[in-house]
Amino acid sequence: MAHDFSRAPTGPQRIVCLTEETTEWLYLLGQEARIVGISGYTVRPRRAREEKPKVSAFLSAKIDKILALEPDCVFGFSDLQADIASALIRAGVQVTVFNQRSVAQILDMLYQVAAMVGQAEQGQAWISRTQARLREIAEAGRALPRRPGMYFEEWDDPCISGIRWVSELMGIAGGDDCFPELAAMPLGKDRIIGEPQRIVERAPDIVVGSWCGKKFRPERVAARPGWQDVPAVRDGEMHEIKSADILQPGPAALTDGVEQLHRIVLDWSARHG
Known part of the structure; x- marks a missing residue:
């Protein structure tokens, strides 16, 4: 069977987000079509709750339901989701678990996710605007x-x-x-x-x-x-x-x-x- 190595990589097409922040970010990037499952705690954006199947809480997840969605990537957060990640990895799913705890680490996570879905430039533009606003707020605070x-x-x-x-x-x-x-x-x-x-x-x-x-x-x-x-x-x-x-x-x-x-x-x- 011939392989087409010329095809441009497009990143994951079927993403499950086990926490809210990656869901919100993918919507902000206009990449919500890639999301096939979300956390039951998701409230941002509001429409995600209506559009996407809810497959997890924070400390637990419906593994069978996630597998049935055939994700090519699952985004998780922190050591608290290590057991969920482990079960999915054993089932052959690609899992990316972020562990951001600071403002700088949040910005790094956002850039990484944007790059994974082919939106590095758009993601960086949002990050730069946000950093500029954070600097404005900090200056007002110092005054x-x-x-x-x-x-x-x-x-x-x-x-x-x-x-x-x-x-x-x-x-x-x-x-x-x-x-x-x-x-x-x-x-x-x-x-x-x-x-x-x-x-x-x-x-x-x-x-x-x-x-x-x-x-x-x-x-x-x-x-x-x-x-x-x-x-x-x-x-x-x-x-x-x-x-x-x-x-x-x-x-x-x-x-x-x-x-x-x-x-x-x-x-x-x-x-x-």
Whole structure:
């Protein structure tokens, strides 16, 4: 049988995205036709939920359903999806698992995915525009008369502080993470704040809640023992950012997520700066 080696490579044509950020990115690149399966948690873009079969949660996936879709590539995220990746690899599927934890690593991931689907130039143009906007926000943040201390809460019981890219985005937005030493920890279990009194002691000016898919309840935060004198509680500076906008390490966090953080900081500065 003759092989046509002259045919230009076109990259994967049938992609399953086990997390939301690669789905959003492929839609932004106009490559959504390549997607044959998505995570059940996907909300960006909204139409993806209507158009694509949902084949996975975050820690589990319907392996048989994925195999039935005959993907030529599966995109996953982090060590938390290692077991899913292993099962698919054993079944003969190509799996690419990214492990981006910082803003720079998110940008690297976006470029790699764009290149894989033949959209390196378009992907780089989006990345360059986004980097320019991040620089603008950072400059505005540096110009503030005072930077607020910020506590970002990923979960409330136990209290878990923000992951590295969230911490970096707070810095870009003009605030200072109250728990920078925990932000370096890639796993949620290593960002548990064992004694909530530690948060009180760091006296955040702003609390941002993003409780991994459940609604943030500022009144519950305010009612915690000893919290009445925390500046953020005293001044009513408790805000929610939806997890889909900030806790997905992809386009959402670098656009809507950081813009919301920046608005929160600017509003605080106008009142307290």
